[in-house]
Amino acid sequence: MLKLSDFWRNRVEEMAAIDLGSNSFHMIVARLDKGELTVLDRIKEPVRLGFGLSEDGALDDLSQRRALECLSRFGQRISHLPASAVRAVGTRTLRKATNSAAFLTKAEQALGHRIDVIAGAEEARLIYQGVAQGLDDELDRRLVVDIGGGSTEVIVGEQFQPLQLESLGMGCVALMREFFESGALSKKAVKKATTFCLQKIEPVRDEFLSVGWQRAIGCSGSIKAISKVAEATTGSPIITRALLDELCDQAGQAKSVDDFKPNGLGSDRQPVFVGGLIVLRAVFEGLGLDSMEASPWALREGLLYDLIGRLDQEDVRSRGVTHLAQRFHADAAQAERVAATAEGFLNDNVEALGLSDPHPWNNYLRWAAQLAEVGLDISHNQFHKHSAYIVQHCDLAGFSREEQQRLTFLIQHHRKKPDADALANLSDEDRAILPTLLAMFRLAVVLHRARTGSQSEGISLRLDDTDLMLIATADWWEDHSLTQADLEQEAQYLNKLGFQLQLPAMDANDP
Incomplete structure (x- = not known):
């Protein structure tokens, strides 16, 4: 069975998993009580979403209406649950539908929770996990x-x-x-x-x-x-x-x-x-x-146990990223240096970004740091593009399609001249945070270009809307003149993303 930490063995938690299948929509509600998972409710509705695909690949109005009415009923049942206790996924029909994005916006409103579209390989992994647990x-x-x-x-x-x-x-x-x-x-x-x-x-x-x-x-x-x-x-x-x-x-x-x-x-x-x-x-x-x-037991149960793993810091996504990094011989020490610096920048600016919990976004920074250099196994020239291609097209365990796209975005644009037009393709939610994460990630990469552990010590980042202030003492700037030159070049790149990078020196006696 799933190995649960002592945190779960002394805790009662209610959670739900929803499967938006091509034939039926399923929801399972369960309680995890001191390490034992007890099913409280199972609801199934034959929505027949797959029958609603028209010749042009779009979901027709009737199938959408059936789906939204079903999700609204599901949403009423789990309206008391926080977002962290619910996992909802869409499968093949939503992978294929040409109007999937527009439908998902309405579907998430009806359910009251986020819905992830998962790849076929991830669907298979979750199914196996659910069956194996039974x-x-x-x-x-x-x-x-x-x-x-x-x-x-x-x-x-x-x-x-x-x-x-x-x-x-x-x-x-x-x-x-x-x-x-x-x-x-x-x-x-x-x-x-x-x-x-x-x-x-x-x-x-x-x-x-x-x-x-x-x-x-x-x-x-x-x-x-x-x-x-x-x-x-x-x-x-x-x-x-x-x-x-x-x-x-x-x-x-x-x-x-x-x-x-x-x-x-x-x-x-x-x-x-x-x-x-x-x-x-x-x-x-x-x-x-x-x-x-x-x-x-099947996909729904697999989703529940996967959700438990995420809450218990046993996230299969992190294991999948580590495995891919090892497969392509990425430098783990360099990844750790970049990740620690980027996460520090984010944690120091949580209030400025209006984040209640930075952990989910810290994950993206760490995963991006781990996978940013996998493309070096193909070629050093434009390796960030090779890295992005690998991440975009591989089967990453635990990732939804949207999560994998976010990770690809950070990796593809983490060095050289960024593509400002790529920002226009981001969702409204991602556009509010991903460009800032990208800026922090890019700065962390520049600071560790020498691939040493001490490069970012004594430097901090302050965020004020689109102003980025990378602050260090005058002595630090004098000791790191090459890094300063790299950062001045980076300032021009960040300007194309809408950010103004400043490199002020503070007095050594300032707190």
Whole structure:
């Protein structure tokens, strides 16, 4: 299970996790009481967001209205919880929707909390984390499959560590829209949809088979529905390949989706059941499975435990950043020097920035310092651009799409002439803080250009709106003339970001 510090073992905390899936929206509310997590409430609504994607890739008005009404109800249930106790994420449909940003603005207002859109790999990691927390702490290597509305996540792992993961573009809603939108069923359509899924699995098949597993576990509404049909049909909830073959044959012989009603299937799952059935049948065939058990735990539970980890200073994002920095041989000592100086600048100006808690923003400064030089493994020339590309396009565990974009922004513009036009692409929230963080980060990098530990000692930063005052004694400036020249050059760069850098000398006797 998740290792909790003594802080949690003597504390009671209520928290919530929300999953804005392509088929259903889910919310789980739980209480962490002295290290034990107890579920207080589970709410699920079949919003069918994926059905609302129009031909141009935008969410239509009807699907948005259903989603916002659902989120408003969710918001009423958790209105008493602080932002730090809620984690809400969007998955494949919100990754694809061309009007996702505009919808999320309204969605966050309805819910009353921030909503992060996560990448497919991060979705897979969280799913595995949730399933693993619900299993006995055993040494078996397990395959975990989650069939969502827009994608299917496939993961192999041991205990709480995923070893291989993929997010495949096939889901129960996506298949229904692509192959059965009219509601008609036929052997030909079922075969065509199966081939489509097998084509998605084929490129990753050998990678998964080479890792291997001893136990196959499925989660999500589709797999749980198939497990219930299995129990009603055979007396056992275990899903077998023979059962899937039989159900797919029955689906091919049925005239329509409405006519296909296997024993044990609930009416709420029927509209997308065939899609999920075909996906799972293809997974069995593609990966050579004979049987699978269903787990009641999935993405929502993974979100809860990930949230607990963040609050307990066991943030998986920090581990992911450290791993990436090591992979590209970044200088850890230099990163620590730059991070400490940049964080000091931020902490000294919390009041000027109007921040109640600088910790989340300190994280970005530290992560940026750790990853700013990963591009050196490619080339020294314009290495900050190589670093930004790596950070932007890699799978960073724990990061939402927006968080990864913030980190990329800081790294891409941390040296040389900054792109002032990039500020226009920031959200209103980010535009209020990220340019200042960038200025602090750039100054910290300049101060440690010599890659020594003493360069920033005796110097402080004061912020007054767009005025930055880097203050040191006259003796400090005299001893660091080269650094002063670098800072004078930096002042010209910062001016393009809207800041005026001043380098005043204070009397050595001043406090």
